[in-house]
Amino acid sequence: MELIGRPIFDELLCSALQHWRNHHNLFSKAGKLLPSKEVVSASYRSATVLVVDDHFINQEVIRGMLESMGLLVAVARDGQEAIDILQKSGSDLAIAVVFMDCQMPVMNGYEATEAIRRGDAGSAAESIPIVALTAGAMEGERQRCLDVGMTDYLSKPIDVQALVHVLDRYLERADTAQPPDSKTPTDTSDDSAGDSAAANALSANAAQASTATPVHWDRSAALARLANNETILNKIVTMYIESSQENVQKLEAGAATSDREAVKHEAHTLKGISSNVGAVFLVALARELEQGAHELDTKDIERLVQQVKSAHRELLVMLQEYLDQAA
Numbered sequence: 001m002e003l004i005g006r007p008i009f010d011e012l013l014c015s016a017l018q019h020w021r022n023h024h025n026l027f028s029k030a031g032k033l034l035p036s037k038e039v040v041s042a043s044y045r046s047a048t049v050l051v052v053d054d055h056f057i058n059q060e061v062i063r064g065m066l067e068s069m070g071l072l073v074a075v076a077r078d079g080q081e082a083i084d085i086l087q088k089s090g091s092d093l094a095i096a097v098v099f100m101d102c103q104m105p106v107m108n109g110y111e112a113t114e115a116i117r118r119g120d121a122g123s124a125a126e127s128i129p130i131v132a133l134t135a136g137a138m139e140g141e142r143q144r145c146l147d148v149g150m151t152d153y154l155s156k157p158i159d160v161q162a163l164v165h166v167l168d169r170y171l172e173r174a175d176t177a178q179p180p181d182s183k184t185p186t187d188t189s190d191d192s193a194g195d196s197a198a199a200n201a202l203s204a205n206a207a208q209a210s211t212a213t214p215v216h217w218d219r220s221a222a223l224a225r226l227a228n229n230e231t232i233l234n235k236i237v238t239m240y241i242e243s244s245q246e247n248v249q250k251l252e253a254g255a256a257t258s259d260r261e262a263v264k265h266e267a268h269t270l271k272g273i274s275s276n277v278g279a280v281f282l283v284a285l286a287r288e289l290e291q292g293a294h295e296l297d298t299k300d301i302e303r304l305v306q307q308v309k310s311a312h313r314e315l316l317v318m319l320q321e322y323l324d325q326a327a
Contacts, residue, residue, distance in 0.1 A: 049071055086122060241320060255305045
C-alpha cells in the first residue's frame with residue numbers, strides 16, 4: 001500500500017497530530033491551544049447514569065468524570081448487561097442517561113440500543129437518552145448511531161467539556177448556570193474544511209516529522225480532558241501500567257498467527273485505552289494497525305506491531321516516572 005511505501009514515521013506523526021486536534025478538543029477555531037482555565041466542569045442534582053463499556057479503564061475514566069460532578073454511576077460491560085440493569089431499575093435506581101460504547105462483545109451498542117428502543121429493557125426505558133461513545137473514525141459512524149436510536153454521541157477520548165455539554169441537555173445542574181437546551185446532537189470532533197488555520201499549524205509541525213521526536217505522552221492534554229483532575233489521571237495511569245502489557249501481548253500473538261481479526265480487535269482496544277492517558281504516538285500506531293489489519297501484508301503488520309511494542313515500552317517508562325514523582 002502507498003502508506004507503507006512512504007516513511008511510516010512521517011505518516012504516523014502527521015496522523016497523530018491531526019487526530020489529536022480533531023478529537024481531544026483542545027484547539028479553538030483559530031488553531032490555538034485553549035488555555036486550561038477554559039476547561040470547565042459542572043455539578044448536577046442527584047441522578048444515576050449508566051456507563052456501558054467493556055474495558056475497565058474506559059469505565060474508570062468516564063466514571064471519575066461523572067462522579068466528580070455529583071452523579072451516581074452504574075456500570076455494565078456489554079449491551080446485554082445494560083438491558084438487564086435497565087429492566088431491574090426502579091425508583092431506587094432510576095437511570096437518567098445511558099452512555100453506550102459501540103463496539104463490545106456479547107451485544108454491541110447498536111444492537112443494545114435497538115433492543116432498548118423496542119422495549120426489551122421495559123417500557124420505561126424506551127425513551128431514555130442514550131449517548132454513543134464512539135471512536136468517531138469510521139465514515140458514517142455518527143449517523144449510524146442516530147439511525148439505531150441513540151440520541152447523542154461523544155468521541156473518544158472523552159473530553160470533559162464535551163461531556164458537560166451533553167449532560168446539560170438531559171440533566172439539571174445543581175447551580176443555576178443551566179445553558180439553553182439544543183436539539184442538535186453534539187459533535188465532539190471538529191472536521192470542518194474551514195478550519196484551515198489549525199490544519200496549517202499542524203501541517204507545519206508534520207513537515208518536520210522526520211527530524212522530530214515522537215510525542216509519546218501528552219500529560220497536559222490528558223489532564224485538560226479530565227478538567228485538570230490529577231487524582232483521576234493518577235488512577236488511570238496506574239491501571240494502564242498494570243494492564244496494557246496484556247493488550248500488547250495479545251496484539252503480538254494475533255500477528256504471529258496471522259489472525260487479522262484479532263489484530264484489529266486488540267489494536268482497537270489498545271488505541272482506546274492509550275488515548276485515555278494521552279499516548280499520542282502509540283494511539284497513531286494502533287490506529288494504523290486497526291485500519292489496515294485486513295489490507296496490509298504480513299510484513300507490514302509485523303513491522304507496525306514491533307513499533308507498537310517499542311512505543312509502549314517508552315511510554316511505560318514515562319508513566320512510571322510520573323507516578324514516582326507524584327508519590
